[in-house]
Amino acid sequence: MAEKKLGWALVGLGKFATEQLIPAFPNCKKSKLVALVSGSPEKAQRIAAENNLNPKNIYNYQNFDLIKDNPEVDIIYIVLPNSLHAEYTIRAAQAGKHVMSEKPMATSVADCQKMIDACQKANKKLMIAYRAQYEPFNLKSIELIKSGKIGKLRFLTSDHGRLLKPEQPEDKWRADKELAGGGSLMDIGVYSLNAMRYLTGEEPVEISAMMHSDPNDPRFKEVEETVAFSLRFPSGVLANCSSSYGYDSVKRFQAFGSKGTLILDPATDYYEHNLELKLEDGKHEVQVKEEDHFAAEIDHLSECVLENKTPKTPGEEGLRDVKYMMAIYEAAKQGKPVKV
Template sequence: LPPEKKLGWAVVGLGKFATEQIMPSFAECKRSKLVALVSGDRAKAEKYARQYGINSKNIYDYQSYDNLRNNPEVDVVYIILPNGMHAEYTIRGAQAGKHVMCEKPMANTVAECQAMIDAAKKANRKLMIAYRAQYEPYNLAAIQLAQSGKLGKLKVVTSDHGRILDPKDPADVWRMDKKLAGGGSLYDIGIYSLQAARYITGEEPTEITAFTYSTPGDTRFRQVEENVNFTLRFPSGVLANCTSSYGYSNTKRIQVFGSDAVLELDPATDYYQHRLYISRNNRREEQNIEEKNQFALEIDHLSESIMTNKQPKTPGEEGLQDVKLMNLIYQAARTGEKVKV
């Protein structure tokens, strides 16, 4: 690839995550540059366009979005909208001839995920789900340690993701609305626990059990759940115990229990400053790994996949699998029965 070649990206939805994490990370990208913005708030978009040196003719709203079709500067659209809007904007993006990066969770339903995959395929465009942890050096090191046998035979994975849902935070208001959020804590952050169990083992679960709990009378949880605990059985015999909560204090942790050693990542899936420990013979040692900007790495991964015409590591099918499994987790909790995948 020519060293100077960068693809043009449009960010769709200028909310908290887009403006605080993703847009600043383009400065660290080697293959990607931010060239367009899509927003329902023109004044906000103008402000960010000035800040990032984006031509104001490259500002779109949700109606003019389809006109991206006529803008050859834009190769990729990055959908950072509420979950319930991912399917529509991914499909319209692909139909406008653009490659698509879509935030997690991919969409509310399996049918929406399939329609997104089909639309990208029909338009001959790439579709990647923004599973940043799969591009993050500490998580990659944990996968390598777990799968190389260095922990001995893997027995159990646990993963916990929780935070307090704040109804005063505009970014949390749509998360209380089932149509926009798709689900509760499981769709928002429990998905990281599910991902961890899958990428640490490198396997797909065969059986699921689950419980949910929402504090009675808590108005935040009228439509979406507060807590989900779920257990997954994997073909190798590994069992994963996962939790997801909008009610317990900030936690982003993965633990991997092997016959020889135990690995702990805490925080495992934060934005920066991860920590990795290995305990062996009652001695716990911290491993030092070089911290990198995971957002820049994942963004460049899609640009490179497009330039070399390769399937990205976390394609639409990966997002669909999680949406399918999350719905089976809800089914297991609802019925109280073990669900076969």
Template sequence: MASRRNFLEKITVSAVGIPLLYNPTSLFGAAEKPYEGPILKVAIMGLGSYATRVAKAMEDCQRAKLVGLISGTPSKIEEWSKKYDIPEKNCYNYENFDAIKDNPDIDAVYVITPNGLHKDQSIRVAKAGKHVISEKPMGINAAEGQAMVDACKAANVKLLIGYRMHFEPKTVAVIQMRKDGEFGQPKFFQGQSGFTIGDPNQWRLDKKLAGGGAMMDIGIYSINGARYMLGEEPIWVTAQETKTNPEKFKEGVDETIQFQMGFPSGAVANCLSTYNMNNLDRFYMTGDGGWVEMQPSTGYGPIEGRTHKGPLTQPHVTHQTLQMDGMAELIFEGKQPIVPVNGEEGVKDMKIIDAIYKAVKTGGKIEL
């Protein structure tokens, strides 16, 4: 009996934070009732590597379905339309996609193009009357983000940002622990986000298309993580930049930035964002009643973590599958994730990034 009880306890703990949607069979093998609600019909704009990952994840969605494609590359349209059985009438290029206004097959467009294109493309989608899902960062600065928020409000459509971690089970469990006071008063957060970037000619190292460098792409995870782990909004930032390869990381494209944030309660965050070091995907937070460490903390594979109470044991589900089903639930039923994924949430991160870049230039403490 003891071993069975331990097994049941482990199963119960593991299931925390996972919707029943992803438990197709119960503990004793009985099938859950299939989902019969509305399906969010999504077109993907920009058919690159991350879009490929999203499309594959959506094959396992029950509330969202890939129904349309937008790309400037005809060969990709042809390849994807065959693979995902997308009809020609739901395929567009960057010049004619405004015509989705007259296509009832499409409810939302997931914009997965370079950062510098998000604002204009998202506003065009909104004016076409479709919900907008923008990959993060939502733009290249807070002004662009706010313009997207305003345009979507004017068009009466949703603007959601691709914050997949807000649906990830171990992350959700940690945030709930913090909300429940299990860490006491949070005091300190450390975020390390980085990897060694390859091809020097890629768009992520192009100031016009990326809006910056590592901070835009990977540092934003530590910014967002600090906010949801500590449960507060920062009131100041300081930052220092290190650049060892100015040929690869040209003016306006950051290679490595260390940054610090202060919060109203007195909690502080110390973070690193880099395109020049591997094995950096770690969050650590401590309070006066406990602590949590997550490593990897934001990668695509299974998140791993432990707290003062023991290891996090929630099962891994592909992040983008949870994200897209969660966003469908938000759009159709108004159900909000534990941390928002709306445009306003995206603007908060962009304001902090703006302040970090300003702190790097001035060497000063920037009040938020």
């Protein structure tokens, strides 16, 4: 008997949704795409036709709440600019649907809490789309560190950078503080931050930070360009991280232990990863099979709904990162460490 597939609706049909998420659904075992929510009827109709979706399952932002009357939709995936995650998560929960929200979860801790509360009140699951936590190379890195392959973990670094291009539709909103909530930190620094937490298995207790934006670059009129931040963990592990819209195509982390070093570079690419160990006896490339981690992440939430389990990356996980990012901004502003 074929496994039951839950019906998913995508809210927002930008480049990420159309190029990464929609192509992942055919690889899903427990999930199928059944509905679209978009401000562009032409685009939604074209994508619905390409994916054999019922044209009746196309919604816009005005009639979105009518999705409550559609039994085909079990889970709603919010793929909108950051400051809209809270509103649409709350509306989705009120419509009686489970929710996956893109990261960063929201642009304030208060909004994160409202999202958690709304889903709890509706008795619906809430998961934050931390795709790296479902990706085989990242999972292997966690396993290698935990097993003591590089000895006692002492220090970590992580850097995420890409050039912001506001002239392109997918980046236009990222230069807008009201929609994005912040600059490189909120967009890609969250990968560095989250990786430090899942690689140590700890929560930071102290944060230091510095920020710089080119004052002559119009892209950074509202949002920050580059952030450097340091984290102190209870075990004594320290981490140095950076995020930038000014240096290009970096997405890596390194873990330094008493017996060796682990390097994942790229660490959070959509398609390819490279994992290397540097030990006393030399360099070793760790072989891991590339898999569709978008499909794995989507199926994880479907499985949690079907089996009534708590997602691995629930709302609380997203709230913690937003709390730490606010502390990073605060530390940079004050020029001194912030206890968290």
